[in-house]
Amino acid sequence: MLIFLALLYFCVACSLIWLACFPTGRAMLGQFVFSLRSRMKRRDTEWRGAPARERGAFRRGLAGGLAAAVKLARRNWIVFAIGVPVIAIPSLLALVLRSPAMLPDYVPTAALPDAQIAALLEGEQLVPPVAPPPLAFTTQEVVLVRPMLVSASRNWGLLHPDFNARLLLAFKIMKEQHGYEMALLEGYRSPARQDLLAQMGGTVTNARAFQSWHQYGLAADCAFWRDGKLVISEKDPWAMRGYRLYGEVAEQLGLTWGGRWKMMDLGHTELRLPGVMRR
Template identity: 55%
Template structure:
């Protein structure tokens, strides 16, 4: 019996927290109560019009239940009051202080935004670098690491404008502050190409069509240019230092870096937007 009471209290406390803390919960409960009221009203009308005996029996049973419930509350009024306070007080305190509580992982913004982003959004428009010849992306070293790179799109015009400007700002910072020349390996990716890469195995990608921000022009894979050669290898110490600088810089302008994923993708960045994936 004691365990059942503790479980009931726990469930009631969770329900109260859900109602107080989350506006969507309150709206859902209100809608459910309105729907229940309408159903009860329609049922009462049918009983009233359908048979006087059934309507009188319903009134008598309802009134008897309400009286019994009220008497039970009066008999255990102090216990009921204490239980109500125990259930309501925690979520009420959480609700009153909700403007000062930040749940870990709830906010989509996890990194400080670089001040240069504000200047960029106020009007400075960066220009994409010149397009490299296809030969740079078909060398032996590149094809060993990215064998399907020859079919990738490197058209900056197919990228989301906001994302492209942030990525170009990262390129600028990497060049001027760290001495790294950045190269766009792949930007927009068609659904057909996404499925083709997914079919190559999890070592390439786990995302199928419309499960990647590449399909919306909100993601890109990048690498470095060094002494006239495209450097992709993660075994290169110079490149790995560049990837980490690239990740920190990308996060400072509001992008997500693939180097922090479980399946690390050091050259990948994306501009996440709610409600985009799966459209």
């Protein structure tokens, strides 16, 4: 059934293109329709007045035409065997594999969970939280998990305005609804710093310069602030619960969460705007 529909679609599409692009085709179609109407009227008149013998001859002629068509198909079965799959398979694949994600620059739209996110779209202005003191980024726990973090940029003004607003709203929801105070570890990252981190190996990052959304101000690495200390370790059950909640909130805000990746980056979020990163 699908093959028949695909073949029918192909034939109809070709016919419409032919009629739209070639005046001769439209003229031929008009002439054919006029001739067909005249012939049908004449046939109808003749059919009503024709004896049973002539009607039987007509039926036999129709049956003979069908038999001739079947004979033609059998005689040229190789052409049909090659031509039908060539025409049908692309259309069938398009039907079976159709998905909006196959379209270029497609970005899924996340559902808005509550009025707070609607407020974001209406332009709610949020203020960045007070940054932790520089010494908070030099503790042994932080350095082991995130080397060179002390020199990272935590300037909210360098982030893309749309991403900035969504990230601030994520911080607000995490604090008000879940009791987690968030801290920005790194936002914008220069191409030179990206290459330097990439040279440290895959455990830090696999992205070279301009292969990361950090270079476009569309990514951020975040962690939690508890009792005057940064909590980054994934071995902390409290922090792991926070990362899962943070991922849920981020995705509801239309952000991509690094916790879904094969090489998980639980504190990472990014906003993949179409047409920004040229791969």
